[in-house]
Amino acid sequence: MLEAIGVKVSLGGESVLRDVSLAALPGELGVVLGANGAGKSTLLRALSGELPLTAGSVLLHDRPVQGFKAVALAKYRAVLSQQFQVAYHMSVGEVAMLGRYPYTEPLRRSRELARKALKEVGLSSFWGRSVQTLSGGEQQRVHFARALLQLQGEGEHSRFLLLDEPTASLDLKWQHELLQLARHCAQERNIGVVAVLHDINLAARYADRVWLMQNGGVVASGPPGQSLSAEALSRAYRTNVQPVTHNSLSYLHFTVAERTAPLLIDQNSKNSNYVEANL
Numbered sequence: 001m002l003e004a005i006g007v008k009v010s011l012g013g014e015s016v017l018r019d020v021s022l023a024a025l026p027g028e029l030g031v032v033l034g035a036n037g038a039g040k041s042t043l044l045r046a047l048s049g050e051l052p053l054t055a056g057s058v059l060l061h062d063r064p065v066q067g068f069k070a071v072a073l074a075k076y077r078a079v080l081s082q083q084f085q086v087a088y089h090m091s092v093g094e095v096a097m098l099g100r101y102p103y104t105e106p107l108r109r110s111r112e113l114a115r116k117a118l119k120e121v122g123l124s125s126f127w128g129r130s131v132q133t134l135s136g137g138e139q140q141r142v143h144f145a146r147a148l149l150q151l152q153g154e155g156e157h158s159r160f161l162l163l164d165e166p167t168a169s170l171d172l173k174w175q176h177e178l179l180q181l182a183r184h185c186a187q188e189r190n191i192g193v194v195a196v197l198h199d200i201n202l203a204a205r206y207a208d209r210v211w212l213m214q215n216g217g218v219v220a221s222g223p224p225g226q227s228l229s230a231e232a233l234s235r236a237y238r239t240n241v242q243p244v245t246h247n248s249l250s251y252l253h254f255t256v257a258e259r260t261a262p263l264l265i266d267q268n269s270k271n272s273n274y275v276e277a278n279l
């Protein structure tokens with residue numbers, strides 16, 4: 001289990017995470033939702049062991065994540081962050097194979113695993129291409145493959161994949177493919193996946209568990225059917241979210257209600273959610 005217990009984080013003198021407790025479970029796809037600035041990326045960085053905590057603890061297999069040696073930690077949790085630019089020339093195959101750095105194995109074995117992982121993300125034919133020549137979405141898929149490769153190893157302990165906006169640059173098909181793949185990896189390889197998403201409908205469709213964040217705290221959690229309501233989403237996103245019902249939808253679906261006048265968002269107020277412009 002990867003667990004946050006009473007986690008507080010301050011950045012630049014500001015309290016960014018306020019007493020966050022949650023548990024990511026192996027075999028599940030957990031999704032972190034929330035408005036811009038709610039603290040989602042900070043939570044992911046805290047779970048990864050990257051950030052010093054002001055209070056509380058993050059435990060991986062019941063041990064503080066900060067206490068792990070780098071190579072051991074790399075075998076048990078992989079991170080796909082929003083910044084994944086490779087600054088110098090490397091081929092797609094080489095970038096994917098970076099995921100094998102925690103393992104001592106023949107190069108042939110790393111190459112074989114990397115080819116399989118690139119096939120899973122639909123990039124088999126890109127092996128020798130310079131990664132810098134790929135589109136943003138293609139690069140994102142290479143780095144997803146790299147993160148998956150990092151978690152492919154022997155050992156009894158469960159592994160965790162932390163994804164920060166993994167669908168951000170992906171087209172419609174690949175948003176779904178990637179989340180299906182993430183869910184498949186969770187179920188078939190017993191990996192615990194925690195993904196930050198902006199699309200509440202992707203979360204409602206693919207997540208086993210959702211954590212909805214607001215102002216640095218988790219305000220709702222649980223399976224989408226229990227944690228996602230129009231009311232909770234409207235509060236968290238400070239806009240009028242409504243459910244969509246249609247015979248063809250077998251999962252929860254939400255949209256933003258149509259308005260007759262533009263909104264003036266009151267950035268300074270954490271209580272008043274939104275006000276209709278009086279035009």
Ligand SMILES: Nc1ncnc2c1ncn2[C@@H]1O[C@H](COP(=O)(O)OP(=O)(O)OP(=O)(O)O)[C@@H](O)[C@H]1O
Nearest residue numbers: 011012014016034035036037038039040041042043
């Ligand atoms: N180094 C820093 N110094 C000061 N404030 C910071 C720092 N890093 C992040 N913050 C603030 O912490 C808050 C949470 O940031 P975070 O990146 O976790 O939000 P987020 O929910 O991931 O947002 P987004 O959806 O926009 O990516 C924001 O208000 C941000 O401005």
